[in-house]
Amino acid sequence: MTNTQTLEKPQAAKRGMLDNVLEQFNSAADKIDLNPNVRKILSITNTEIIIHFPVRMDNGNVEIFTGYRVQHNNALGPYKGGLRYHPTVDIDAARALAMWMTWKTSLAGLPYGGAKGGIQIDPSKYSKGELERITRRFTYALGENIGPEHDIPAPDVNTNDQTMAWIADTYMSTKSTSERSKNQHVVTGKPVGSGGLEGRDRATGYGVFLTIKFWAEKNNQSLNGKTFIVQGFGNVGYWAAHFLENEGAKMVGVQDAFGSLQNQEGIAVEDLFNYGKANSGSIVGFPEAEAMNGKEFFGLECDICIPAALGNQITKENANSIKATLIAEGANGPTDVEGEKILLDRGVTIIPDIMCNSGGVIGSYFEWLQNRNGELWQLDEILEKLEKKLRSTYKKVTAYSEEKGIDMRTAAFAIAIERIEKAYVLRGIFP
Template identity: 75%
Template sequence: MVTEAPKQKVQLKQGMLDNVMRQFSNAAAIIGLNSNIRKILEVTNNEILVHFPVRMDNGEVEIFTGYRVQHNNALGPYKGGLRYHPTVDIDAARALAMWMTWKTSLAGLPYGGAKGGIQLDPSKYSLAELERITRRFTYALGDNIGPELDIPAPDVNTNSQTMAWILDTYMSTKSPAERSTNTHVVTGKPIGAGGSEGRDRATGYGVFLTIKFWAEHNGIDLKGKRFIVQGFGNVGYWTAYFLENEGAILTAVQDAYGTIHNDNGISVENLLAYSKANKGSIVGFAGAEPLDNGEFFALDCDICVPAALGNQITVENATKIKAALIAEGANGPTDVEAEEILLQRGVEILPDILCNSGGVIGSYFEWLQNRSGEIWQLEEVMAKLEKKLRESFTRVMETSKKRGVDKRTAAFIIAIQRLEDAYVQRGIFP
């Protein structure tokens, strides 16, 4: 039962890096993490910052700043997305890279964590300019990425086309003999360029599956349950698509342009078609009414899916949330203070490193297929994804119960312990 929270003292909004460090420190203290290993995991391995010039369509040259932060590779090659957004900076990249380390470890993948991107608003550039920016960024990164070193993937405002440009640019720097063995330098590629069936929906499907597992665990039927989604990109759309197919009702959506709401339900497919025809915006959709952005999280619903950017649920809006469940489709959407309020009120949270891990699991499947020269059918990919996610979900629930901790802390404990085991068994050079 969700209860009202007592009045909270307003605190300054914390950055994502501060949030992930506090989440890590909390779990590390509970398990008594080896102090030397803790020192290693508290810092990143490598931080790459590049400034590079690109000629615009009008002939002018613009200088861009790109980042790639490689947090840890004790379990395997660095893995993580590239995002194109004005909020991209070194601290954001550090935080997101650390979350990727915990996410891949929790999922039991042979990967470490990395993240990066370019500080820009892609809506201000033409497709031809974005291609030149992407290719020049790839060239600037050089040998800091590679199929057995660091494997980028799509993230906010990047997609399969972006990955195809990176792949082509990277391969053009290799000898003819090497090109055929480097297709797994990125994942999330188009099918024709070596991509995997199901990778486009893997993250959203994973969010849906985690919600479904939670519902089964609690004896809840999703049919008729009302849900709201923040962000109607790849993750938000596919999550809503699968939830709607399960009988749940989408009642509100918020994106970068505005918020819409309809108590009687919003057709996911109709909204997608409108968004595609309206340059990605949901504003003006005839099947819903506009709503003030500040009212989104306060809407009456059963499930809230933040699938946009980090730090969206804060102390300012946590007391207003009416959902019984928050399923984190985005990375770091809930800050630490807000989470404390929500847990006190009985709101359950499916943490990002579990809930949205379907994307990196799908990327792993694509990477495996490229390495072995195999092509898996969609049904096989989806079945493998469900099996992998169910295993992670079960471990988190068992650890949460055994330790008497919330699900995020349980997920961090599992992830950190796997890394601790690797360091203890291998030792630290020299």
């Protein structure tokens, strides 16, 4: 049930994600002279939930799993953020990702706050039946800590629409018969036949593509003939590559958890995708590309680099080797602070994650509205709404960046934080 292929990261890099997001936050807060009381509030999380729960395995043995849900801030609305199943999930990772979600939803102008969580698990080691029981038991243990007007999970690394269907069914089963239908929007990213939004599967990747398209338009460039590399060929990486290829761009490198490939003549996106489906999700052995050393992946000759795996993939160790002039962050926190400084000094443009990959949470918002209002939206309408919203955000961020003479990430953070600050200033702080 793997949704996004990812790369393993060591403990030290994983812990660094929290340091990165706090440094990014404080840098932007300094730029806008953030109200010191609001800074204190936004520097920490509201709620942190750690759950240890037992699940019976197929062989009859019981295993104990650890699950997390961190709710960072809800000044603008219900908490919103994904659930990931990965060995690197821990409390610091959840804190960092929850904070990024707060800035992401605020920047997009959505009525949401930020949350994140998941289970510390390698899902490839468990059967589908075991994963269903693990998911349902985790949902039951979370109880009223999630809810359609309180905290709304979504798919993330190694979770998908099936995972969300299990969560929704389990949560609704805890409600009275008359209340069940009112709780379908407890999660987003559900299957289309079970309250899901048509096109939600491609929303994040489509958003990554759109921000690249907007960058090209602003710089009077064509995507036709551009070369790009993608790290992570799961849901996000595949759809971003799909839409770029449709514009005439050429994928010359791809990396997933199993291996790395290159071909300067081009790698056909659909051919690779179909090959992966037939080989347990792995790109290894694809005949139309050459295997390469994974440590040299970011040094491939290309115009555009799309990191769409885990956090802290671009660091001071590899930033100088990057040939791309544009980095579009499909993953959350793929570039650490030190790596970013090197890239900016070299004149590389970075489309920050909280804008670049926000198509997913925007699509989730559309699904939430669809469920809430009892509506059904068509795919062309959804993609049109998504492009309109992302174009507006892109224009705001680039205008702010140019006006203040700051990089796009700091501009995006500043806009997001100012919106939350305004909410606190207007409402006051209880009591």
